[in-house]
Amino acid sequence: MTENITKENIKSFGSSSVLLLPGNYPVTVSMMKATNIKFNSIASSCIVKEKSYLIIEENGSAYISLDVKSVSIMLITAWANNWKYYVGNSVKSDLKDMEYELNKDGNVYHIKFPILDPSADGVYVQMCAMRKTMNAYLAIDYSSIKEKVGMKSLSEDTESTESSLKETSTGANATIEKSNTKIIDGKIVLGTLEKKLAPGTYTVPIKLMNATDIETPSMASDCVPCAAILVISDDGKAELKTRVLEVVIGKASDVATEWKVFQSNSPSGTTLDATIIESRQYTNSAGQTNEVPSEISFIIPPEAQSMNGVFVNMFIGLMGFNSSAFIHIDYEKAVVGDLVYKGDFHIEQFGEYDVFVTVSVNGKGLISNVDVTADNFDGSYINTNKRKMKTAINGMVKNYVGLSAKATKAISEVRYAKGARYSSEAIKISILRALNLEEEEEEIEVPASPIEEGEYTVEIEYFTDVVKHSLVQYKINTADLHVDSNGKIRLSTFIINGTKTEPLYIKKFNGYYENNDIVQGKLKEDMEVEMDDTRFRDKYFAKGTKIVKKITFPLEGDYALIYYTNMNIYVPVMNNLDGEQDGVLYDHGCFDIDCFIKIYWNTLKNKATL
Structure with a gap:
């Protein structure tokens, strides 16, 4: 593709005007909602992303050719068929059949359709699955193509050279990073309140929020712990390292994979894969065993550094869909060392006293230490209550260390110290309050029919x-x-x-x-x-x-x-x-x-x- 490069055979694609020569290019294609193309379709997992290609012919015609697979939605699995594409930039335009190939079972596993409007960032499509006809938007990330001619407008008078072919998005991103990262007195500026952090390693509170409403917890909020590690490097880059936890939705449980980070301040556009630091074998609620990430890391995109977090996308296999979310990062509470939370409880039984706890949480979101004190003893059992509190501290506190600071059930189930029930319960409640957790009430169903004699x-x-x-x-x-x-x-x-x-x-x-x-x-x-x-x-x-x-x-x-x-x-x-x-x-x-x-x-x- 480096021969006969002229202005005439270079073609522009997408709203960012990615310049490409005739050829066959691996490209990232994602299935989004037709009603809101910023968000993933519930059937998005049917796209085989590693087998998606942009084909540009010598005459300028362009096509997308990609593999598709079955999709699982809440434990129901089906193949999509009767694939069609809309000829215009909306679902109100005419429909035409796609080219397709069938597997041995008669299911569509490969589709091909033309790019009629190269300036658009995708194509509206229609297919049938689970006896239902549905629309979607196939978003085409042209910037994911590595062998671009350049990111310059066609109107520029630029010579097409061998070196222009080697210009990649990496170089462009470096310029973006330089122009968007704010550094004052050697400290990177992060978040809406412009927290200044010097190079070093910090522990920060995090939580997973809804991508469409970042004030509301995500349906998959269990995916991440309550704290992560934030590393600020000397060159001004900010890297977040977080554990990946099990997520439970209804009766289904799984671990999110294929973590990607949006490189802008919205859940759309270019994404980069998160780095898997450590992985493990995990068996989900359907009995399927797969390798899943235990810990991931990623660079906070420069364009997102002015926000209190970053938009991400992950795949939850058992639920059968990709999900976008917002990892909220509380930069204001970033500390060197462990995060510290305080809670208390007042005991009234048989004389009263107050219990105070200090809970330390490390960068993996695990309880690293619990310190307990009691004060303001009153009544006729002061010495007895002091002894019972000491018994509870010695018998319980060590059992909290190492538990996830989000694990309400595990914290609640730590065994009480023998002979010190009320003091033990006060410690437990104080820890839950410190971590802003509410003790889970066991769901008990009363008999639905008369009990037999x-x-x-x-x-x-x-x-x-x-x-x-x-x-x-x-x-x-x-x-x-x-x-x-x-x-x-x-x-x-x-x-x-x-x-x-x-x-x-x-x-x-x-x-x-x-x-x-x-x-x-x-x-x-x-x-x-x-x-x-x-x-x-x-x-x-x-x-x-x-x-x-x-x-x-x-x-x-x-x-x-x-x-x-x-x-x-x-x-x-x-x-x-x-x-x-x-x-x-x-x-x-x-x-x-x-x-x-x-x-x-x-x-x-x-x-x-x-």
């Missing part, structure tokens, strides 16, 4: 209102259910009294709410209560006072997650309380209080099968 076990929580105290031995305890021939249910559970964890005493089970209606229902007393003796006594708890050992009562109303009851409780450390406080009427530490039973219906087991 029989004897069952089920896991429950049983706790008091206002200040949460557990009335059963463990946070989650096993109770018995008896279902009679009419489908009526009675629940039986043992009650704890005077333990180190819960130093309180249940004097009376006042009953359960009619139809499980805590607002309008009356307390009903057709229940069975087993009482017991206790050795405990004090000024307000006379010798011989009985305590509740076990209760059995009906579960009224529709199947529910929570059932409402009421108890009379005595808390020795609160015996100085008398009269009404916070809506509760105290009699020297003795009071009536609503209590809630939470039933984990998913744990229901028939005793006959155990």
